[in-house]
Amino acid sequence: MRAFSCTFAMLWLLQLVLAEGEVDLVPMPRHLWDGSMHVKRDATTEAANISLTDHEEMRWTSPPEDPKPKIVSMVVWTGQDRLILDMAKFGFELKKVNCTENMMVQFRHNVSFQAAKKNWDWVNFNGMRSFVLIADHFLCGKDWSPDPWLISTVKFNQTDLTVKMEASKKTWKYISHAYTLDFGEQQMSRKRQGFLDFNLDRAFALDLSSKWPSKILNKTWTSGGAKATFDVSCVDCGTSGQLVFNGHIEGSAFGGIDKFAISATPNQLQAALNLQIGFDGVIKLKDAKDEFDLLTIPLPAGWRIPGVLTFGPNAKIKAGYSLDKIAGSATITTGVAAVIPDDSLARVDLFGKKSLDIHGWIPTFETQPLQLQAELSATGSLYTKVAVAVSLEVLDENGVNVDVNLAFPKLSITASGGYDANGFCNADPFGVSLDIDLGAELELTGWTEIDGDKNVLFEVDLFKKDDIFEFPPFCLGLGSDNPGSCSAVIDEEDAEWYNNEVDDPVTALARLRRIPLRRMLAQRRPVPRRSISAPPTPTLEKRARRSGYYMSCDSKKNYRIYMKDYNGPEHLASAYNANPTGAPIMLPGIDPCGDDDSMDCLKNAWTIEDSPGYTSVDKDYWDSEHVYEGDWVKSFLNYLYEKHFKAQTGDSCKTLGDIFFNAAGQYMDKLLTQLGTIATADKTMTVLTKKENQLKHRIFAPVKHIDRIAEKTTNPHIKLCRVARIAISCKYMMHQKVQAALLNTLTGYTIGGTQYPGIDGVFQQMDADTSIWADNIKPTNFTTWANEHKEWFKDMYELGIAKARAQLQDYAYFLVNVDDFDDLFDADTRKALEAFSVGDLEEYCKDTLSWT
Numbered sequence: 001m002r003a004f005s006c007t008f009a010m011l012w013l014l015q016l017v018l019a020e021g022e023v024d025l026v027p028m029p030r031h032l033w034d035g036s037m038h039v040k041r042d043a044t045t046e047a048a049n050i051s052l053t054d055h056e057e058m059r060w061t062s063p064p065e066d067p068k069p070k071i072v073s074m075v076v077w078t079g080q081d082r083l084i085l086d087m088a089k090f091g092f093e094l095k096k097v098n099c100t101e102n103m104m105v106q107f108r109h110n111v112s113f114q115a116a117k118k119n120w121d122w123v124n125f126n127g128m129r130s131f132v133l134i135a136d137h138f139l140c141g142k143d144w145s146p147d148p149w150l151i152s153t154v155k156f157n158q159t160d161l162t163v164k165m166e167a168s169k170k171t172w173k174y175i176s177h178a179y180t181l182d183f184g185e186q187q188m189s190r191k192r193q194g195f196l197d198f199n200l201d202r203a204f205a206l207d208l209s210s211k212w213p214s215k216i217l218n219k220t221w222t223s224g225g226a227k228a229t230f231d232v233s234c235v236d237c238g239t240s241g242q243l244v245f246n247g248h249i250e251g252s253a254f255g256g257i258d259k260f261a262i263s264a265t266p267n268q269l270q271a272a273l274n275l276q277i278g279f280d281g282v283i284k285l286k287d288a289k290d291e292f293d294l295l296t297i298p299l300p301a302g303w304r305i306p307g308v309l310t311f312g313p314n315a316k317i318k319a320g321y322s323l324d325k326i327a328g329s330a331t332i333t334t335g336v337a338a339v340i341p342d343d344s345l346a347r348v349d350l351f352g353k354k355s356l357d358i359h360g361w362i363p364t365f366e367t368q369p370l371q372l373q374a375e376l377s378a379t380g381s382l383y384t385k386v387a388v389a390v391s392l393e394v395l396d397e398n399g400v401n402v403d404v405n406l407a408f409p410k411l412s413i414t415a416s417g418g419y420d421a422n423g424f425c426n427a428d429p430f431g432v433s434l435d436i437d438l439g440a441e442l443e444l445t446g447w448t449e450i451d452g453d454k455n456v457l458f459e460v461d462l463f464k465k466d467d468i469f470e471f472p473p474f475c476l477g478l479g480s481d482n483p484g485s486c487s488a489v490i491d492e493e494d495a496e497w498y499n500n501e502v503d504d505p506v507t508a509l510a511r512l513r514r515i516p517l518r519r520m521l522a523q524r525r526p527v528p529r530r531s532i533s534a535p536p537t538p539t540l541e542k543r544a545r546r547s548g549y550y551m552s553c554d555s556k557k558n559y560r561i562y563m564k565d566y567n568g569p570e571h572l573a574s575a576y577n578a579n580p581t582g583a584p585i586m587l588p589g590i591d592p593c594g595d596d597d598s599m600d601c602l603k604n605a606w607t608i609e610d611s612p613g614y615t616s617v618d619k620d621y622w623d624s625e626h627v628y629e630g631d632w633v634k635s636f637l638n639y640l641y642e643k644h645f646k647a648q649t650g651d652s653c654k655t656l657g658d659i660f661f662n663a664a665g666q667y668m669d670k671l672l673t674q675l676g677t678i679a680t681a682d683k684t685m686t687v688l689t690k691k692e693n694q695l696k697h698r699i700f701a702p703v704k705h706i707d708r709i710a711e712k713t714t715n716p717h718i719k720l721c722r723v724a725r726i727a728i729s730c731k732y733m734m735h736q737k738v739q740a741a742l743l744n745t746l747t748g749y750t751i752g753g754t755q756y757p758g759i760d761g762v763f764q765q766m767d768a769d770t771s772i773w774a775d776n777i778k779p780t781n782f783t784t785w786a787n788e789h790k791e792w793f794k795d796m797y798e799l800g801i802a803k804a805r806a807q808l809q810d811y812a813y814f815l816v817n818v819d820d821f822d823d824l825f826d827a828d829t830r831k832a833l834e835a836f837s838v839g840d841l842e843e844y845c846k847d848t849l850s851w852t
């Protein structure tokens, strides 16, 4: 007996070697699992159990070297007029067998033969009756095959105790009327196991341990001159633990599968990630998402019982992301460990009453503190996913696939940078906030393939929630001047201008202000929890409306200079791209980000060009630019007050106010109508990057230093970048399209059939309005409104350009005199800086105002 099983052990080994992909399970010797065979009996007086019955159980197991032996149990019912019997049940009582179409068994003892004769004669009653004899592989030797034989007649020979049968080989499917299949894993080791110790635990543990490559993702996008990268690395990342499956299937040959129950439970299933996520660039993305296989976990091969059951497990780690926008440059690092609790269970019973039984599956997270470098504005999500797929094929058909998708942890990242005069995070007006949630999406899908089409049998969300865990609100104040910042850094001095002319354009997009959202989320609990109801949807709060300008003398704020609505930069840019007679997109040669790398700021980047077709205008980095600024109107009024009205007796601020705001001519309204508005933008505005716009504003504003960073820094790389930006901003004013917009605002234009007189035209109307001086005293040395304005304007303009030239010269002089100047920049840049340093700025900063 020992030698025998050893032979088979070799055979099994051979099978394993030969089998490709799937391992064929082998019938498990009946005496190893059927307890009824171990009843002691006297073979001469007690018959073996040769009873034909209506159902029979068969078991298969994996070849001996499988460390985790599988067991499949199948019970087959044969239906009406058909019975069944496994030869192995009385194999010990047989002397000789012939497992062919002329099937023969010869008994050792008369008593068993007599019993068989009595019992099996049933089949001879008529042509309808038959029984299935499952040939025993120990006895049948080379004639053996694991298929069942159908017996239609039997003949008994009392002389030599033989039974001869007419038999034909059939498939399991043919002989089954109904069946059940259970499969699982044998929990006890084969070596120690006694005869009856088999324990069909009905479970398979799929080991999902994996170690991931450290580079998960490195994506680059380019669009219309813009470029962005998204880079994800993961150090010491991996999964561990198991997913334990078990299954129970019932079916019938004619009706297909009646019952299909499969369940999965996790066993110490966890993922550990030490993530480093890098964003860089400025780009808006459409459908930037992907999912890809990070690695395939080598699972023990699938197995099959030919003609009975095929089970093919397969597990993959997938990674995916979806991104809406990248703007800026940042590196986020954090560590996350996610564990799915062991008491989770998912059971799907396709046809059962309680068809789904799911509980648990809510991952718990352990996190390390977030770290953020630099500044960005980005939204997106990132996830890794363990996808376990199992396919089952029952009785040569009814292939069923079960996919288990475990996307955990799933990171949702929203990052935004911005400005808030009241402090973005704390005291700093400028900052970056990060909103990172951890969630999971776990699902179970069962499907069959019918003629190549996927037919979904069930689709179950085990668990789905994007914010099981929220990192505590993370906000980083960037102070008031940060050279590496991607957005413009707004000085206190510019806050009023920023509020009125930058921060409140009238696009829907612009109303979704970036700051308040963070604040509203700040009270969220950073603890894992499961809530049935959806979390409160944060409503995006609109920023306070622009506050308006007031004359310096108007301390009571009686006269509000309130700019008319205009569209945001994205709106203007898309209008321009649709029709290039609109407000031009003025694209500087230096990217909004990176003021600290002089390689990006060399002379070849000192350009600013009208760029129709540029599609990456983004409100975080671009502005709608009033070439003639609203605060110039305010400055002019201040100038008039100081020069002419202040000296008058009485409330001369009121005099000035009445003339512009209360006179029948509605002159302030008329003036502001000439500036960039929704109606006039095409003729009066441009689309300009925030940083350059701010510098342009400061060139003409009554502030000492155009650029504090340029003034303060001694780092030649940063200084060069800032010098280049001032030069670009000045060159912007020289651009023919900008000059055209300025001249339009000053002297008038026609748009949409409407004639606009321009600022100068309105002043001329005021000069023609004699009623102004009927009600108010005209200051002694006052000439005309138009003349006063023109004089003021030309002075202001000239002074601004002169200031820019002087400061550019200063900074260039500094750079030219740094010790290693010759090694720092390329020859062209050095030459240009040398020219700047001696006041030769004609190419970049020159008064080209053409208003005569």
Ligand SMILES: *[C@@H]1O[C@H](CO)[C@@H](O)[C@H](O)[C@H]1NC(C)=O
Residues within 6 Å of the ligand: 036, 049, 050, 051, 053
């Ligand atoms: C013989 O086998 C049948 C079917 O498996 C069973 O119902 C019956 O109890 C058995 N008889 C004995 C004596 O073991």
Ligand SMILES: *[C@@H]1O[C@H](CO)[C@@H](O)[C@H](O)[C@H]1NC(C)=O
Residues within 6 Å of the ligand: 097, 098, 100, 101, 102, 104
């Ligand atoms: C078995 O049956 C075949 C024909 O089906 C026959 O040739 C052979 O002799 C038989 N062997 C025995 C041992 O009866």
Ligand SMILES: *[C@@H]1O[C@H](CO)[C@@H](O)[C@H](O)[C@H]1NC(C)=O
Residues within 6 Å of the ligand: 110, 111, 114
């Ligand atoms: C076998 O048993 C039957 C019935 O009990 C009997 O008639 C027959 O003589 C026996 N044959 C032998 C060889 O013992």
Ligand SMILES: *[C@@H]1O[C@H](CO)[C@@H](O)[C@H](O)[C@H]1NC(C)=O
Residues within 6 Å of the ligand: 157, 158, 159, 160
């Ligand atoms: C029964 O078996 C004996 C011995 O092998 C044989 O001589 C006899 O012909 C057989 N009877 C029939 C009907 O086949």
Ligand SMILES: *[C@@H]1O[C@H](CO)[C@@H](O)[C@H](O)[C@H]1NC(C)=O
Residues within 6 Å of the ligand: 218, 219, 231
């Ligand atoms: C990403 O890939 C690009 C080339 O495709 C390479 O130049 C860059 O260094 C990579 N980045 C990282 C962080 O690996």
Ligand SMILES: *[C@@H]1O[C@H](CO)[C@@H](O)[C@H](O)[C@H]1NC(C)=O
Residues within 6 Å of the ligand: 647, 780, 781
């Ligand atoms: C008007 O101008 C004259 C000459 O420039 C000057 O002397 C006079 O003081 C000015 N008057 C006022 C009220 O400013």
